[in-house]
Amino acid sequence: MAIEFRRGGRKVSSGDFFKGMMDDALDEVMNSYAEEVHGKAASVVDPETGKHAPVFVRRIGKQGWTVFTSGSPAFARALEQRLGLDRGEVHGMNEPADRERLVYLAHASEDKPIVKPLAEGLMQRGIDVWYDNWEIGYGDSLRRKMEEGLGNCTHFVVLLTGTSITKPWVNEEIDAGLMSAVEGTAKFIGLRHDLPLSSVSRFLKTRLTPDYRPGEDSIEALAAEIFGVSRKPPLGQTPRYVQQHEAGSTWSSSARVVAEYFVRNSEQGQSMDPQANYAAIQGATGLPMPDVRIGVLDLVGAGLLEKEDYVGGESHIWPKGDLFATFDGVFMDWDPEIDARDLAVRLINLDIDQADAEEVDQALGWGPRRFNAAAAYLVSARIVQPIEHSGGNGYWPCGFLMGDELLRFVRSL
Numbered sequence: 190m191a192i193e194f195r196r197g198g199r200k201v202s203s204g205d206f207f208k209g210m211m212d213d214a215l216d217e218v219m220n221s222y223a224e225e226v227h228g229k230a231a232s233v234v235d236p237e238t239g240k241h242a243p244v245f246v247r248r249i250g251k252q253g254w255t256v257f258t259s260g261s262p263a264f265a266r267a268l269e270q271r272l273g274l275d276r277g278e279v280h281g282m283n284e285p286a287d288r289e290r291l292v293y294l295a296h297a298s299e300d301k302p303i304v305k306p307l308a309e310g311l312m313q314r315g316i317d318v319w320y321d322n323w324e325i326g327y328g329d330s331l332r333r334k335m336e337e338g339l340g341n342c343t344h345f346v347v348l349l350t351g352t353s354i355t356k357p358w359v360n361e362e363i364d365a366g367l368m369s370a371v372e373g374t375a376k377f378i379g380l381r382h383d384l385p386l387s388s389v390s391r392f393l394k395t396r397l398t399p400d401y402r403p404g405e406d407s408i409e410a411l412a413a414e415i416f417g418v419s420r421k422p423p424l425g426q427t428p429r430y431v432q433q434h435e436a437g438s439t440w441s442s443s444a445r446v447v448a449e450y451f452v453r454n455s456e457q458g459q460s461m462d463p464q465a466n467y468a469a470i471q472g473a474t475g476l477p478m479p480d481v482r483i484g485v486l487d488l489v490g491a492g493l494l495e496k497e498d499y500v501g502g503e504s505h506i507w508p509k510g511d512l513f514a515t516f517d518g519v520f521m522d523w524d525p526e527i528d529a530r531d532l533a534v535r536l537i538n539l540d541i542d543q544a545d546a547e548e549v550d551q552a553l554g555w556g557p558r559r560f561n562a563a564a565a566y567l568v569s570a571r572i573v574q575p576i577e578h579s580g581g582n583g584y585w586p587c588g589f590l591m592g593d594e595l596l597r598f599v600r601s602l
Contacts, residue, residue, distance in 0.1 A: 226272060227571045230256065233271050235264040240601040243570040244268065245511070255280065255492060259526065290415055293319045293342035293375075295362040297353035303382060303403050304348055310408035316415055339365050344415050346378045349389060349398060367392060378414065443484030446474050448493070448516040451508045458513040458561040459585040466503040488512065510565035510585065517562045528555070528563035530602055533572065536591055537599045543576065543591065546584035557583035564589075572598045 223246045230244040242260030256272070256279045258265055265279040272279075292311055296304040301322075308320040319338035325331060339345070345366030353359045369375035379398035381389070389398060401407055440448070450470050455462045471481045485506055488494040493512040498504045518524035535552060536544055550560045564586060567573045572594050575586030 224571075226256070229271055230258075230268050233264070233267050235260045236267060237261040237263050241597055242601075243566075243572070243598070245569045246571075289317060290344065291317045291319060291338075291342045292344045292346050292415065293338045293362075293366070295345065295347040295353075295359055295366065297348075297350065297356050297359055299352045300348055300350050300382070303350075306403060307348070307408060307411075310405070311412060311415070314408075314412040316412060335362070339369065342369070342375050344376045344378060345369055346380065346411070348401065349379050349381045349384050349393070351384055351388070354384070354389065363393075378411070380411070441484065441487050443476060443480040444487035444491075445484075445516075445519070446476055447481065447484035447488060448512060449520050450474055451494070451512055452516050452520045455508065455513065456558065457583045457585070458510070458517070458558045459565075459583075460510050461507045464505055464507045466506060468503070470506070510561065511569050513562040514566040514569060517559075521559075521562075523555075523559050523562075525562040525566045528559065529566035529570075529572075532560075532563045533567060533595060533599050534602070536573065536589060537595055541591070543588055545588045546586060547582055549589075550584065557585075561585050567595075567598075570598075 227244060227246045230246070234240060235242045238261070242258055242264050244260075245257040246255075256268065256274070258268060258279060260268075266276065268274075268279045269276060294304060294308055304320070305322070308318045308323075311318050319342060321335070324338060325334045339362070347353070347359070347363055347366060366375065366377050370377035377396060379389070379393055379396060380401035381398050382401045382403075386394065386398065401411075447470060450465070450473055451463065454465075454473075467478065467481050467485070470476070470485070471478055474481070476484065485494060485496060489496050492509065493515060494506060494508055496504055496506045514525045514529075518526060532549070532553070535549060539549075546560065546564065550556070553560065555563075561584065564575075564584075567589075568575050568586065574590040574592075576588035576590060577586050
């Protein structure tokens with residue numbers, strides 16, 4: 190007598206059946222662990238506000254988790270202490286952006302006809318430049334102003350020419366620039382103009398010092414390097430993804446563009462909507478393929494996208510609901526974090542233990558696309574529990590189970 194194996198009403202092989210059982214058991218263990226971690230984290234109040242801040246414990250891959258919070262940095266450190274984690278393992282959702290790019294431009298005074306157009310070209314491309322003619326005024330201390338520029342710069346750029354390498358002052362600047370590079374406070378970029386590599390010092394030979402030819406092409410290439418763009422952008426304009434995503438959060442530019450693709454192309458703002466591949470994302474965004482792959486990797490690592498690779502075929506990529514809770518506020522006309530507060534108040538005012546999502550939204554009037562992002566925020570922070578079943582008219586989850594976690598969240602608003 191043959192034994193038939195089924196999962197979810199579908200006939201499967203014995204191998205898939207037992208693998209499914211193992212996956213289910215692993216899911217139970219991982220969810221139990223997440224509940225334990227979240228229970229400990231949710232009991233901590235933000236030392237800066239005295240209120241409970243939302244905590245998100247997100248699953249990464251099969252056996253990994255990462256913890257995010259919208260609370261203050263002090264709250265993140267308190268969570269790490271309570272959970273026994275190392276410093277930096279709890280991530281802020283609105284951490285400060287990197288320092289604004291500032292280039293310190295070292296050169297010999299004889300080379301100003303080459304350096305001034307370079308400085309102006311970088312400024313036109315949104316990169317601030319410390320150039321002595323602009324920074325040092327009458328009566329200023331030359332050394333003090335130069336030390337300020339060196340101390341604040343994110344990129345040290347020196348024009349290496351037959352003249353500049355003989356100048357003691359320029360060599361002092363180079364020493365300071367190399368020290369900043371060693372300390373990790375600034376990136377060192379040497380540009381050789383009509384100077385063979387054999388003429389530079391042995392220290393500079395250990396670093397890439399490209400040949401620099403005055404003109405728009407060279408300025409464009411240097412700007413792309415400073416912005417961290419993987420390919421030189423079209424001549425005369427900054428790449429679209431640098432223009433739109435150069436500041437604001439700790440997400441990479443590539444990750445923000447990929448996230449925007451899913452946010453703007455989703456009809457209902459829920460898991461699996463939409464599905465795509467690398468080529469579709471590249472065609473819609475204009476990102477170079479390496480940046481598409483890195484952006485997807487960043488978002489998969491953050492628990493916001495999922496990806497399945499097929500041998501000899503294309504990778505399938507789709508969002509989790511948390512992606513919309515995280516990025517709708519950046520790219521859409523609503524903010525899921527603010528909406529989640531309104532939704533929570535609406536739920537608590539119902540004074541019931543469970544509620545239907547579509548019925549709740551009738552009063553809010555948002556529609557599934559906006560409603561689902563706010564719901565994902567509350568579910569991800571374990572403020573409410575989802576009720577899931579087939580149907581739902583585009584709402585996910587279809588309903589909510591509400592308990593004291595919801596009460597605590599609303600009381601902390």
